[in-house]
Amino acid sequence: MATERQSANVVTLRNLSKIYGNNTVAVDSLSLELRKGEVFGILGPNGAGKTTTIRMMLGLTEPTSGSIDILGMDPLRTPLEVKRNVAYMPDDMGFYEDMSGYENLDYTARFLGLGYDERRSRILAAVSRMRLEHRLSDRVRTYSHGMKRRLALAEVLVKRPAIAILDEPTQGLDPHSTAEFLTLIRSLKKEEGMSVILASHHLDEVQSICDRVGLFHAGRMDLSGTVDELATRLFGGKMEVVVEVGETGNRDVAKILGTIGGVSHILQEKEGVYRVTVDSDIRPGIASALVDSDVALYSMDVHRHTLDAVYQAYYKEVHDAA
Structure with missing residues (x-):
């Protein structure tokens, strides 16, 4: 049946x-x-x-x-x-x-x-x-x-x-x-x-x-x-969160972000903007850590992998294995 x-x-x-x-x-x-x-x-x-x-x-x-x-x-x-x-x-x-x-x-x-x-x-x-x-x-x-x-x-x-x-x-x-x-x-x-x-x-x-x-x-x-499932297969399930903050004074924002569980990499793109690689969507934890450190949080955007990125990564993997 x-x-x-x-x-x-x-x-x-x-x-x-x-x-x-x-x-x-x-x-x-x-x-x-x-x-x-x-x-x-x-x-x-x-x-x-x-x-x-x-x-x-x-x-x-x-x-x-x-x-x-x-x-x-x-x-x-x-x-x-x-x-x-x-x-x-x-x-x-x-x-x-x-x-x-x-x-x-x-x-x-x-x-x-x-x-x-x-x-x-x-x-x-x-x-x-x-x-x-x-x-x-x-x-x-x-x-x-x-x-x-x-x-x-x-x-x-x-x-x-x-x-x-x-x-x-x-x-x-x-x-x-x-x-x-x-x-x-x-x-x-x-x-x-x-x-x-x-x-x-x-x-x-x-x-x-x-x-x-x-x-x-x-x-x-x-x-x-799904695109997210394919991204997990190719990129290990990681995603990026772009964080924009206000005036930081003497605060080391990268160091603050680095204390959060699930953060694997931090890149400062320009003044006040950080691209954070994470294992899952941990935006609430990011917000809490910044607010607790008196850092003004302007915005956070999740950047999931696009189908184009999945496509390029897969066929590069296939080509490299040939």
Whole structure:
């Protein structure tokens, strides 16, 4: 019998591998779980195995070994049913260039078996959210790259899938459209419980929207979790607190900070500003120590490690170990 945790997963990959005929290993014993309503970011350099993994999940490439479960279905045995429940927005979008935006979206809606009124209702709602109403009757060949990205996102909305797999979805979008897209994904997750796999090189976007991330290298995903969990793995769980104080007189602030348990390093950046490396968030202890020493405390800000720092540290570690 499936456990409660297993039943909450909408995607489960177990020991998935893909080896091509020339013995090239594209994916190597990869396991992954995507939970209902979760946004999971997959990251890594080109050739790391991300696209091959996605293709196997969609039933477009047969795995050499391992198992794939998508909403309780095997994409190789029931590919059409999987495609009805999973929306895929590839990096290289494939539209019928001589058809209008509306006709392309209607083609997708027909595949879902929807009647005319429902198709039209979904299409008009989707293009309104993506601000494409004024170009809906134009042939797609006349669309800019950014407009085609928005049309692809509209196609995801038309399908109303349980799972969306988005490959570089904000590529070519202007900052305003990018912000709208990220807001859209948050709302789909919150309001409809949609699960999303997001592949992107824009690490700030991934960090802002993803619940967990996985780092790919040489066909494997050896590191996955929240950004804080990955930072703990790579940096030992330490964080930095930037402390700003007022006039110190003859008081040695660095010495005061050094007496606090959990402080491992202190750097004075400039007059009155100290960067303190700590094992956990001990801001109350810092405040107490300074106030007890009659030091005026102006501000304290926790600087957690960014996804960019995690990404750089991981791939440096991989490179150094090679």
